[in-house]
Amino acid sequence: MNYRIVSHLIDCGAEIDIREINGNTPLWIAVMNYRGQENTIKIINLLVSKGASLDVINYHDRSVRDIINIIGGGIDAGHNKKEWDLRRLLK
Incomplete structure (x- = not known):
């Protein structure tokens, strides 16, 4: 995903929670990647600031909120230090 393209599409009125073939929203795809x-x-923050929902359920019964609860703490960098953490989005 490219931030400038996503931002431009939103500015042009693109549907923020549009779904692709598996029912995933742009926010779901960004979080998974x-x-x-x-x-x-930056894309995740933009989508959330523009009202993207954490609670849209895809066709596999998973929401962004579910994904963040499962993997949102990040990857263990070796000494239990997290390289990234998305759980702040749940607040």
Whole structure:
């Protein structure tokens, strides 16, 4: 995903919680692909600030909130230090 493209689409009135073939929203896709990249967290923050829902259920009965609860704490960097953490979005 590209931040400038996502931002432009939103500015042009794109549906923020549109679903793709599996029922995933842009926020769901960004969260699933996030591995600490600055560009991706900017997109996640943009989508959330524009009203993207954490609670839209995809066709596999999972929401962004579910995914964050499962993997949101990040990847263990070796000494239990987390490289990234999305749980702040749940507040």
